[in-house]
Amino acid sequence: MPTLLDTQRAMFRAVALREQDEATKQIRGDALSAAERLDVYRNTFVSSLTAALRISYPAVRRLVGEQFFDGAAQCFIDGYPPQSAYLNSYGAGFPDFLRKFPPAASLPYLADVGRLEWAVNVALHAEDLNSLDADTLASIAKVPLDRLILMPHPSIGLPRLDHPAEAIWRAVLAEDDSALSTIDLSTGPEWLLVERTANGVEVSPLTEVEWRFAASLCAGETLANSIAANAGDNVFFLLAQHLAAGRFIGFRLTEDRLSAPLENFS
Amino acid sequence: MARPSIPPWPAAQQAERGSIPAHAGIGLRFPHHRIVTETRPDIAWFEVHTENYMGGGMPLRYLDAIRHDYPISLHGVGLSLGSAEAIEGPHLSRVRDVVTRVEPGLISEHLSWSVVGGAYLADLLPLPMTEEALDVVCRHVDQVQDVLGRRLLVENPSSYLQFKHSTIPEWEFVSAVAGRTGCGILCDVNNIYVSACNHGWDASAYLAALPKDAIGEIHLAGHTVKEIGGCTLRIDDHGSRVGPEVWALYREALARFGPVPTLIEWDTNIPAFEVLLDEASQAERTMTYMQGEHADAHAA
Numbered sequence: 001m002p003t004l005l006d007t008q009r010a011m012f013r014a015v016a017l018r019e020q021d022e023a024t025k026q027i028r029g030d031a032l033s034a035a036e037r038l039d040v041y042r043n044t045f046v047s048s049l050t051a052a053l054r055i056s057y058p059a060v061r062r063l064v065g066e067q068f069f070d071g072a073a074q075c076f077i078d079g080y081p082p083q084s085a086y087l088n089s090y091g092a093g094f095p096d097f098l099r100k101f102p103p104a105a106s107l108p109y110l111a112d113v114g115r116l117e118w119a120v121n122v123a124l125h126a127e128d129l130n131s132l133d134a135d136t137l138a139s140i141a142k143v144p145l146d147r148l149i150l151m152p153h154p155s156i157g158l159p160r161l162d163h164p165a166e167a168i169w170r171a172v173l174a175e176d177d178s179a180l181s182t183i184d185l186s187t188g189p190e191w192l193l194v195e196r197t198a199n200g201v202e203v204s205p206l207t208e209v210e211w212r213f214a215a216s217l218c219a220g221e222t223l224a225n226s227i228a229a230n231a232g233d234n235v236f237f238l239l240a241q242h243l244a245a246g247r248f249i250g251f252r253l254t255e256d257r258l259s260a261p262l263e264n265f266s
Numbered sequence: 267m268a269r270p271s272i273p274p275w276p277a278a279q280q281a282e283r284g285s286i287p288a289h290a291g292i293g294l295r296f297p298h299h300r301i302v303t304e305t306r307p308d309i310a311w312f313e314v315h316t317e318n319y320m321g322g323g324m325p326l327r328y329l330d331a332i333r334h335d336y337p338i339s340l341h342g343v344g345l346s347l348g349s350a351e352a353i354e355g356p357h358l359s360r361v362r363d364v365v366t367r368v369e370p371g372l373i374s375e376h377l378s379w380s381v382v383g384g385a386y387l388a389d390l391l392p393l394p395m396t397e398e399a400l401d402v403v404c405r406h407v408d409q410v411q412d413v414l415g416r417r418l419l420v421e422n423p424s425s426y427l428q429f430k431h432s433t434i435p436e437w438e439f440v441s442a443v444a445g446r447t448g449c450g451i452l453c454d455v456n457n458i459y460v461s462a463c464n465h466g467w468d469a470s471a472y473l474a475a476l477p478k479d480a481i482g483e484i485h486l487a488g489h490t491v492k493e494i495g496g497c498t499l500r501i502d503d504h505g506s507r508v509g510p511e512v513w514a515l516y517r518e519a520l521a522r523f524g525p526v527p528t529l530i531e532w533d534t535n536i537p538a539f540e541v542l543l544d545e546a547s548q549a550e551r552t553m554t555y556m557q558g559e560h561a562d563a564h565a566a
Contacts, residue, residue: 001396001431002394002431003350003398004348004350004393004394004396004398004399004402005350005351005382007394007429008349008350008379008382008391009382009383011382011387011391012382012383012385012387015387015389015391016385016387026394026429026430026431027427027428027429027430028427028428028429028430031496031497032494032495032497032499034427036494036495037426037427037499038427040426040427040499040501041387041389041391041426041427044388044389045387045388045389048388048389049388052388081385081386081387082385082386082388083384083385083386084344084354084356084357084386085317085343085344085345085346085354085357085380085381085386086317086320086321086344086357086360087317087386087388088320088321124323124324125321125322125323126321126322126323127321127322128322128323128326129322155323196323200324
């Protein structure tokens, strides 16, 4: 008799990989065959994950059309089943998959639009955490800059994109064909800041210098290193802007073993 | 536009305590967040999917506002109580965080599995009905009840296949989980009907085999009938009104269990909120009618 684990591994192969042989041996077939019964579960698996990807990638979907999107989604789902029951976190790898997906090769900007949409999705669902308050900011002032590491809010994303993805994304979601037709695809790269504010998710273009400073801070570099590596004249003004906008939730010193939440950065 | 004046409604008092009354409730989905917060409809309670309120942002703000006015039941779809491997720790922690925030009146999960080898299959998959599976489910129910510090309700599944090596009838399996762990049973009447049709079981006998005192909630939903090569398979898609056969089975359930909090579930092709209110009133009328029948039976 198969163990529970045997059965679940066989079901995984049938549902996620379309390899039904082992599972069919364990399933009762009658008027309906074991394979037909397994297909019901296979269909639910693909359709519920496709639905999750549709929600996270609305602009990609409009750019390629429903049929193409569903086909690409199915290939992605076959290669990368979710690792968690928290489906808001499913699909981070879809833009990279699209970049290497031969049928999408004629749309070189598609993966960049996808990366922007993923950053928006992360910002939408990021945990609610309080920004640094005035008292903590006052205590930071006493910390030497070469030991100070700021911890970014988990909603912050800093996509650096080769193509003018922001303009494409806005035009596609607004269904503004005339705006879409005027976009110069040769412009780029672009440096973006994505964050959730009280008004919802906002996407703002940064200059390269601004982006490098923010990316360095958010990657867990010390404040001194971030300043030294990105020596713009207005670096303290930028820092003040970030703090005032509530983009950091805490700080640590270089010797602390606490880790900052960095996984949202690309 | 002026906001209509809002009369006091029974849910307001219940919300204080947070307990789920033996009345009809509605499964709340994102498209109805606004209408519920803006119009505060006359409904006794809501149920939400736990997984939809993990993380932060707008969904949680809506849920906080709705919880302020109504008792909430949390219905999970991702714990995978039947996994041969361990329950995913981070997921259980996320469930605990939502429970702490919402203070739900009821917490439920499914008698099924979704996770193997670290992959999540995004569906409620059937278990072989074996002694080994029963041990696994009971161990996981114990663990979840320990971590949450609360009684869990476990829902009977709908299924489209049976394993050759199953040895325990599903109704005995469900009852044994409740008996061994002290958990309650979420009796999904539509699931009983769907599985009974798909596998040739007797739906009334299934109901009659469940321990009356363990029933903490009832689910009602619509399903579709699919023809595959001349055979009929009923698919539990929660995408239509509750069917007449399921209403009939619901009356049988009430006759056996007495009044139980009853939820209208609708997850695909989500209709206007009024349609859900209409289904909930039918459940409410049925409960009232059956209480009358019950009283008559005793008086006779």
